[in-house]
Amino acid sequence: MGDIAFNTVWQPGTGTQWVKWGMTDDEFKAHDAVFFHQGLRVTSLAFHEGRIAAVWRPGTGTQWVKWGMTDDEFKAHDANFFPQGLRVTTFVLHGDRIAAVWRPGTGTQWVKWGMTDDEFTGHDSVFFPQGLRVTSLFMRNGRIAAVWQPGTGTQWVKWGLSFGEFAAFDRQFFAEGLRLTSLWSEDGRYAAVWRPGSGEQWWSSRRCEVDFSTEDGAYFPRGLRIASLGAQDDPFGAYKYPWKGGDSRRVGQGNNSTPPDSHTGVQAWAFDFDMDEGTEVRAARSGTVEWVQESLTTNISPSSTTVPADSRDYWGNVVRLRHAGGFTSWYFHLKPNEVRVNVGDVVAQGDVLALSGNTGRSSGPHLHFQVQADSTDWGSSVAHTFGADCQQPATGDTVTSDNAG
Structure with a gap:
């Protein structure tokens, strides 16, 4: 079937x-x-x-x-x-x-x-x-x-x-x-x-x-x-991978991964995508820019206990989009002062939001992406799929974007 x-x-x-x-x-x-x-x-x-x-x-x-x-x-x-x-x-x-x-x-x-x-x-x-x-x-x-x-x-x-x-x-x-x-x-x-x-x-x-x-x-x-x-027939994922169409990325963590990975609990449906610094980060779904943090320069070791997990510094530079129905998508660890949108901007799926980086709690350059339900602050991620094949990739998978080229 x-x-x-x-x-x-x-x-x-x-x-x-x-x-x-x-x-x-x-x-x-x-x-x-x-x-x-x-x-x-x-x-x-x-x-x-x-x-x-x-x-x-x-x-x-x-x-x-x-x-x-x-x-x-x-x-x-x-x-x-x-x-x-x-x-x-x-x-x-x-x-x-x-x-x-x-x-x-x-x-x-x-x-x-x-x-x-x-x-x-x-x-x-x-x-x-x-x-x-x-x-x-x-x-x-x-x-x-x-x-x-x-x-x-x-x-x-x-x-x-x-x-x-x-x-x-x-x-x-x-x-x-x-x-x-x-x-x-x-x-x-x-x-x-x-x-x-x-x-x-x-x-x-x-x-x-x-x-x-x-x-x-x-x-x-x-x-x-x-x-x-x-x-x-023909279902389509609610989101597309947040980078240029045709490019492939490895999933560092994702889709309810198991310990010692950190993507469990409230982050069960969050994803880490390997991404060199300076890579264009694109909107996974159309929406409105709701929050931007772009001036942080610090990189925090994942083993550090000096910065609490609920601190906004913990996630480095961030863009948050609000989508129809109240859902939000979050893009973490962005490059300092390389966010390309402003609060209140209406963006289409595939629009460039920022350049990727290594700010906040990060062991290396990557993009942390997650979707939440009607959230105005960091919280529980929700299950969702990507692209025409309704993908939910797992840790270690290599996936190819069908977002804008």
């Missing part, structure tokens, strides 16, 4: 949440049987290479989950459930089959799939003035599937968007009081639905399993829950 890529939207929510993926049919049924009796219902359903991904959150009443349906089988089930007061809350295609979740609901419902752009536009232009809004949107092989149910207010549906176009629309609509209710991507193009909402919202696209877990683990205690979950 290939790697799974997650498209996810988080919005304000409360209560228990379970997320499971890579499930067989039987595993899904077993989990659902347990969660149902705990008062949880399926709120998102996705498929990847025959395996099931699902989100369960608090809910009540009847629930039916069906998958592997032909068109006719879906229509028959829906015709049976509709007069029982059940409506489609999740609708996805997997291969040439249909999966759906029915839960209590009222009013008119239309479900259409296999639509061209013009067919979707035609249906939506009819349903919108009837007081119906898109509650679920999915794309497969360039065709659109959608569910319309009763709703009010503004609605924007966009598809065929590049990543940059999608992100720009989301910034615009967020400021207008709209929030994402559906997000999907296929072949590098994005489809999304925005409807009235409020409060915090974060989303990510093509995330590797490790990065998805880290993001969800950080957002949950902030009162955010998964509002939309999609699965597809």
Whole structure:
């Protein structure tokens, strides 16, 4: 089974949440049987290479989950459930089959799939003035599937968007009081639905399993829950190696290394990359420069006990970037007075931040890199991956950057 890529939207929510993926049919049924009796219902359903991904959150009443349906089988089930007061809350295609979740609901419902752009536009232009809004949107092989149910207010549906176009629309609509209710991507193009909402919202696209877990683990205690979950091929790491594309570096320490290495505990997911002094250090992810320390010249022996580990002198010269969702990346041991950015600068992935050095507690020239969750001071690193292969290199590995050249 290939790697799974997650498209996810988080919005304000409360209560228990379970997320499971890579499930067989039987595993899904077993989990659902347990969660149902705990008062949880399926709120998102996705498929990847025959395996099931699902989100369960608090809910009540009847629930039916069906998958592997032909068109006719879906229509028959829906015709049976509709007069029982059940409506489609999740609708996805997997291969040439249909999966759906029915839960209590009222009013008119239309479900259409296999639509061209013009067919979707035609249906939506009819349903919108009837007081119906898109509650679920999915794309497969360039065709659109959608569910319309009763709703009010503004609605924007966009598809065929590049990543940059999608992100720009989301910034615009967020400021207008709209929030994402559906997000999907296929072949590098994005489809999304925005409807009235409020409060915090974060989303990510093509995330590797490790990065998805880290993001969800950080957002949950902030009162955010998964509002939309999609699965597809071609995951991409949330970060790129922080140096010029095409160049290779050895990992001195990294990825939860074992003693006597120091990258354990709060530094379990930090990395030391061998790097000659004066090498360009590049942004591993786009963000905003939040903190710079650049005038230190001292090198401290790793065996020294005169400088406490929580001292900023301990890490030498530093740049800290803040990224979407509150995550921060840290770049330590930089060359004195060779930081190329200022606090408040907005940088793109691959922009040069500084030159590497050997300041602070360091046994030799290298770059210490780590990611933290919503931190304003040095603290616990979090698991993440690099590049197109979702890499988590270990001590002794040699890795090649695919960052900007």
